[in-house]
Amino acid sequence: MSRWRAYHTPTTVAEALSLLHQHKDKARIIAGGTDLILDMEAEHAVVPEVLVDVTKIAGIDRVALEDGWIVLGAGITHTQIESSPLLRAQARCLTESCGVIGGPQVRNVATLGGNVAHALPAADGTIGLLALEAEVEIAGHGGSNRWQPLLSIFAGPGRNRLAPDQMLHAFRFRPIAARAGNAFDRIMRPQGVALPVLGIAARVRLDADLRRVEDAVIAIGPAGPTPFRASGAEEALTAAAEFDDAAVENAVAAAQEQARLRTSKYRASQEYRREMIGVLLRRVLQAAVERARMNDAPTQVEDT
């Protein structure tokens, strides 16, 4: 493999964007590098001339409560996510999904922004974020920052919609409501594939009696070319008068119906994935509902 010729470590977003702007498609953002460098080494990615390391930008790894949102800098590492008390209380589906990525050495450097930007439909961090109905802040050259729904940035497997001189700057989602809970789980295989066979994150909010699901978000990966929201399953849950086995089975059937499952060689058959939707959705919904029931009076979170 040939290698890059320049390595920049800007400390402000403006500096990073101007480097990207200046070098256009000769430059590439690097965060932890755990996807990018492997792709380059395996010659799956073109080696750029210039790498722009975004992890030294001030505030890029923050976790904060701002204006009623929980905000995460795009450069936050999976280790930071896993060990954040705020996120453990608020976003278990995210701490659980980021907590199973790689091993500690990878999680110490790999970032949530990289996981999302890499745009794989089964990326664990992405699936966790999706269930939180997260928004993403895109910073562009010339100071055009804007928030948009997470799902809007994916173009296809491994492809996002960012322009070469744009970067992911932050993610945000709403703090957990009363009687709400969320959870993540995945199925792996022990053989030679790093990505999960299937991963599901779910967030539910219960009614005052803690019986009915009033609101549900379900994210599944891989279940299509981009990270997938199982809207049919969400509706099946909220339509049910009670959260019971029948409601769960309806949600499973709806998810199985809606998901675009593939047989991927060496990873899983379509048939197996279909079965796993059932297994995981049952497990994850159970956990999320249990947490929602415990979360009768959510603890107040304070701005950090």
Place this chain on the structure above:
Amino acid sequence: MTQLTLTVNGTEHALDVPPSRYLAEVLRYDLGLTGTKIGCDEAECGCCTVIVDGQSVDSCIYPAFKAQGAQVSTIEGLAQTRSCSQNGSSHALELHPLQSAFIRHGATQCGFCTPGFIMQATTLLDENPDPSDKEIKECLKDTYCRCTGYTAIINSVKAAGEYMRTGTMPEAELPSVIEPLSQIGQPLERPDAVDKVTGAALYTDDYTFDGMLFGATLRSEHPHAHIREIDTAAARALEGVHAVLTHADVPGDPRHGLVENDWPVFAGGRFPARYVGDAIALAVAETAEIAQQALGLIRVEYEALPAVTDPRDALQPDAPQLHPDRPTGNLLKHIKVRQGDVEQGFADADIVVERTYRTPMTEHAFLEPECALAVPAGYSGSRPSTSKEPGASDHDSDKLTVYVGSQIPYSDRRQVAKSLGLADEEVRVIGTLMGGGFGGKEDIAGQIHAALGAQVTGRPVKILYSRQESLIFHPKRHSTIIRIKTGAMRDGKLLAVEAELYGDSGAYASLGEKVMTRATTHATGPYVMPHAKIDCYAMYTNNAPSGAFRGFGVTQSAFAVESNLDILAAELGMDPAELRRKNVMRVGTETATGQELIESVGLLECLDLVEEEIRTSEDGGPSSLSSDPWTSFQIGSKRYAWGIAAGYKNTGLGGGAPDKSEAEVEVFADGTAAIRTSSAEMGQNLVGVLAACTAQELGLPFEKVHVTVMDTDLTPDGGPSTASRQTYVSGNAARLAARAMRQQMQTVLAEKFDTHPDVIAFHEGLAYVDEKRLAQMHGAELPVEGANGTNGSTGKALPQSIRSISFADAVNALLAENRLPKIRYEYWAPQTQPLGTGGDMHFAFSYAVHAALVSVDTDTGEVAVERVISAHDVGRAINPLSLLGQIEGGIVMGIGNALTENYIVENGIPWTERLGQYKMPGIKMTPKMDSHIVEHPTADGPYGAKGVGEISSIPISPAITNAICNAVGVRCLALPVDQDALLLAMRDKEREIDGHWGQT
């Protein structure tokens, strides 16, 4: 070049390095801190773990400029930072508790993974000195070890934590062994342990020489192709390139090979490319990057030929021929075992079971990729010996010298010399430490290329394979298709076996014929089998060559044999352990090749021990406690059951091959001794075995014996490190060389003390007259040698004696008599006979029984091995700590064979290109292991010992699939088990699956 400033282990460095450097490269190549290892370059193995600003990272993919201004800690800094003693005057190296614990608990074998493990574990203990097993496994989940099986590592981390909390370090828990001698049967520290835990241990890539160049190898794009033309002009013209070599540049024999001379040094000319690992050209350049770049400029014109990639297709008359000059075509060898009359056997049988099994091609995945470094004759600098023996560094011969981690140094020398057109003596091979071998470092890798490069350029040349290249290039474990038919009487007595094996031997012979012979001769299992007809076809194909891999073919046939046995037990309604008990080999029985077993068959005892332990095991679950351990039970979504399997494996080459090893012992006037043999140390602690045998015979403390191995100038030929033979053969050579030396010293001292030589005893560095024995002797009966055939000492207190001198003075006495302080001993193992002659094919066998408690998640099909109980008959445990390491490491490797490993090749093109695509078991797959040692000594083995290196990974795979079948009623006919297929089979109520992971 850009300036990089960083602080490493407390020292600040400012370096001019290219902006594209990775941190591992800066540490290793710019700062010379070679303790940080590179095993994969893809954040998979964790060998390269270092700490940056308090957090562990994989330095192999960590851009160095990320560490601008950072504090970096590496393994080299760990011991030193603690080395300040109270009075401040001592400079002794004080080890970190983790380093001490890794030594004392046997957590370092080849040592290549050790720095990464220790660094990663420090991050856990710094935060929590009392971690649970689960926390340890989470912390180390992406740090891989291929040798230890992880249990010793987990124990070390706990022990270090305990030391940090309490100031005392617990000892390793070891299996019980028969009464030890002073050095034999003792868990002595490995001689190379301190180097391995401190990062001082040097592997080939850790050496550099002035003026060193780097080689890179161009490999074939096609699995089978004529090479019409190779245009190297552009590559040669590239600045920094010193040579581009092809088949036209090989001065001597254009081919090499361990058994058959069929492997071209370079494909091209009259040699087609026969697999995608075939070398076509070598570029030698100032830097590794330039050499790689040069490869991109070489133009090769191929004429693609049809490829054959299935061994059954290869046998067809119209199949493409790999070696058209061979009279048997693609058939490397048809191997036959005939015993009794199978037709009669099956006719007499009440029940016959027949199935076809498949095992995949698997990869050694030693953590150190191959590296060879050659220094040309006439080189002006020195060529350091890897020996730590005082004075070894003075020996410098002006020869073409190849540094390499190789399992067979003398064979390397022969093959290098032959292809370079030199005499053997004109080449020196120096073995460096080896980061694992497992059979995968027996064939030539870069040795000839590096030597050729050095000879042509007149400069030292290093060739380091990337992990990717290592995966593509080196010989694998044979994939096999095994149809096997087993017949038995209603009472379970086995009568007959008929089997047909196809082994994919790939493009070149390597050790393929030998491996498949072992698969064939062991295809009855360790059972009395009156009638057998076994045919094996070892086939050439356009896949990677297959050769030696721990288990040597027996891993594959044992899977078929032991699976069939459980099917048979089920059909007979018989307990699977009982069925085995009825048929196991015992002293006095005969193997299917007609060998009568006259001693050392501890299989029944292994079976009894394992069964007893399962039946009393608390993990047996509610339903199995008293009654039947093979019945499954459910907890949550998981179904559990035990499974059992037995196995045996020959020690030594066998089959009529002369099996010898030569060792040289030397004693010194400073009271030390040296033992020298070329046998390879690849992590198994052969050096410890050799030191123990020598120390035992000379009555010296273990540390007083220096061991030198793997140097064709300094050590006599110990033969190949293969077939579990070194403890037996080279252990014996060392023991007998030392014994001869002792006898010589006894003669000299007897004169000095005016007594009989037999009463001169050696113990703890003293030579003395054993007055008690002398008294006995005067009382008529002449004693034989001391207890256990050794020097009279059993490790107990020193007998009182007034006539004694130090070992050093004993050596002086020897020298004063003008006797040589050096003795060579050539040990010849007992003669064996070729297959088919009906004689003894092997001089010893090791036996084992493994039982696995497996869980199957009935929701997902996920399989986990929860517990393994094993018993191994190894003859004698020379070093119980190292022995346990061989057992645990072998078992975990066998778990990989059953559940995860498959080197996938599609139409001759490997899918498995990276380590991430070839998952060996990680620490989270390590079960709780209870390992028992059975010692039925073999008369000719050193102190009764026979081999253990391979048997430990043989029965485990079928024990696992037998357990799966006991748990959920699905028989897996192919490996590795596929959770996807298993779940669907459970759902659809299928009883057998021949789908496996990686099936194309």
